[in-house]
Amino acid sequence: MQIAVVADVHLHDLHGGYGMVEEGSGGLVLRTLADTMASTRVFNESHSAFLAVLDDIVRRGIRDVVLLGDYSDDGQLGAVAAVKRILSDYENTHGLRFFTTFGNHDSYGPASRHLAKRLTKADGLQPRLVTSDDRAPAPAVVCSGMRGMSTAEAMEAMALYGVTRPPNVFHWETPGDDDRASLDASYLVEPQQGLWLLMLDANVFQKVGDAWRVRADAAWDHVLAERPYLLAWMEDVADRAKRLGKTLLAFSHYPALPLALKGEGSEIQSACTPEWSKRMPSLETGRRIARAGIGWHFSGHMHVAGRIELDGLVNIAVPSPVAYPGGYVVVNVQADGVDVEAVRLENVAGFDAAFPAYEVQSGDDNGAPLGKVLACATYSDFLRVHLQNLIETKHVLDDxxxxxxxxxxxxxxxxxxxxxxxxxxxxxxxxxxxxxxxxxxxxxxxxxxxxxxxxxxxxxxxxxxxxxxxxxxxxxxxxxxxxxxxxxxxxxxxxxxxxxxxx
Ligand SMILES: [Fe+2]
Known part of the structure; x- marks a missing residue:
């Protein structure tokens, strides 16, 4: 049995129009090079990178695909609609099936949120602020598709992708029988006989003033503290999987273990920079998830590739297609165990569609190394240059x-x-x-x-x-x-x- 796991696609809809160009005219709307170089992900390349990942999945003959959260740029109505058009296309043309879970960029809790981005036309000139907030003063461009989804909206948008019972699966259930009143999008699905995918919605929202904030730092610590029923359900699922002889793979957007550990036995401790440490769960949280019987957990969020193990729990950090090293993972489930293959995106057709726009933008903003960017012959070169710039201008100074x-x-x-x-x-x-x-x-x-x-x-x-x-x-x-x-x-x-x- 095989599945593909794709994390943090962060699809920016290049063809979304945004009130800047006529939708359907083929005109691109782009994020700026400066914004790209200051971010932990690239934007304009997300569309071609996602298609490259899906084409590779099709080429391998894999049918079932997990989307591990942050599938759209920032959960905007327009970006999510663009994701759904792509999913539907690959469903209809290639028979793929998608199972989604939410990340911190997919839903904003009980209320939706106005969002704004600086965008340019294909010529790369004169960036304009595009916002969903119609109170924004000119020269901002108001575009209703820029609004970030509430959790209820996100659950409705992804209903066909695992959040409600899909057709032709062997089993599907949710943690509660309250018909999702709790706005928890978790579910268990058996797409292939004997394979249980435990899709965990680990977003915890907190009200700050009038707004809702997702607790993306150390997210699993907050899940265990505020939604203890989820761990009880995980334990129950793990117990049933064992009794029924199912292979259980768990998925959530956030790491279930700190992504670097040092020491042995009782001496083990998290070995991350301070910036990373505050984003990681505690060791005790990881141990509790291990004790619940979860042996395999796949996480996104950090946009890195890796594997870490504690107390029998293996956490696979699934790389993003839009950050170095650029890729996804394939999971092979065989009689003798689970094998995880990291797939790297080397070449992506059309990844440089925004390069003509970058060329006319100042190379000085955020120290963007324009010459190095334009010299990139492959997508993987581009992602490496992007990270090297981020290391120099942000990580080293922060850490x-x-x-x-x-x-x-x-x-x-x-x-x-x-x-x-x-x-x-x-x-x-x-x-x-x-x-x-x-x-x-x-x-x-x-x-x-x-x-x-x-x-x-x-x-x-x-x-x-x-x-x-x-x-x-x-x-x-x-x-x-x-x-x-x-x-x-x-x-x-x-x-x-x-x-x-x-x-
Ligand atoms: Fe992300």
Whole structure:
């Protein structure tokens, strides 16, 4: 049995018109390069990337596809309608079936929300603010399709994609019998005999003033605290799956475990940068999900690829098609177990449709490296340049101390040699240790994003050097006592990140 899992498509509807060009005229409406380079995802390329993913799924003969939340740009009426047109097309033409769950960009809780984006026509000039709020002053363009959906609207929109009982499945149920009054879009479905997909809606909303806010940071902590019935249902489902001999795969938008761990046994702790740590669930939350009997959980949200395991619970971080490394996963369920294959998008036809617009936009906004962007020959090159820019302009500044930032141009050997037992690294690895320390910091983020997939992109000597570091420091550099932001803190996180990849 096979399924495909696609996370965080974030479809921007290039052909949506938005009151800027006539719908159906073929004229593109684009996000700007500056907004793209400041975001954790690319926008204008989402349409061609999604089609490339679906075509690859069709080519492999896979029928059932899980959409792991954040399927549209930001849950706008227009973007969701565009997603549905694509799903319907692949259903009708290729017989695909889709099962959706919600992310933090799909629904806004009990009330819908006005949204606004800066958009240009295909010429890339004169960005205009397009908003659903008709009180916005000129020169904003008012477009009702820009409104973000309430949860009830999202559930209705996705009714045909698992949220209500689909035809031709062996089993389907929801956690409650209250006819979804609770606005929980979770369901269990058996699309292929013996395969149970547990689709968990892990959005928790909190009222702040007059508005509703989704608790996307450490989301599973909030689910367990505020919707305990969901864990009880998961336990019940897991118990029945075991008794009935079903293979149970669980899916939700948010990680069920911190995506990097360090230490063993009772010493295990989360090993993420402070920015990441606040977005991760606690270890206790992961342990409770494991105790409920969930063995496989697939998450999106962080736009990275990876695998982490604790107490028998494996959390697969499913990459997004619109962030480095760019891809999705295929799950093979066989008699002897579950196998997860990460599929990478290398080439995407038409990914550069917005490049003529980028060309006329200032390369200076947000430090957008226009020359590097335009030189990208493949989609995967483009995603790497996008992340490298984000690392330089955002991640490094958010995550590390001035002390560490001051040493980015210092040779790696000199930085690691200070106050450690690593003096011989310079002798063993002269080419790598003479590189600036900033290269190693960049590699930390590339490895964190792509996991094993990054290995083929680093020189064999650099991989061997990181393996050596991992072996030397795996146990000696525990996080306890290491200050976030200093060099030993960096090494502790770096080896936690490389540990799983280089094993
Ligand atoms: Fe996302």
């Amino acid at each position: 590390w101390s001035p002390e560490l930032l001051a040493s980015l141009d210092t040779p790696i050997g000199q930085v690691l040699g200070e106050g450690s037992s690593a003096a011989d690294l310079n002798v063993l690895w002269p080419h790598v240790t003479s590189l600036p320390f900033g290269r190693m910091v960049e590699d930390y983020y590339l490895i964190r994003a792509a996991g094993r997939q990054v290995l083929g992109q680093l020189s064999p000597e650099r991989v061997a050097f990181y393996r050596d570091l991992d072996l030397r420091f795996r146990s000696s550099l525990l996080l306890e006592g290491a200050r976030f932001g200093d060099h030993s803190g960096f090494l502790a996180l770096f080896t936690a990140c490389t540990n799983a990849v280089l094993d």
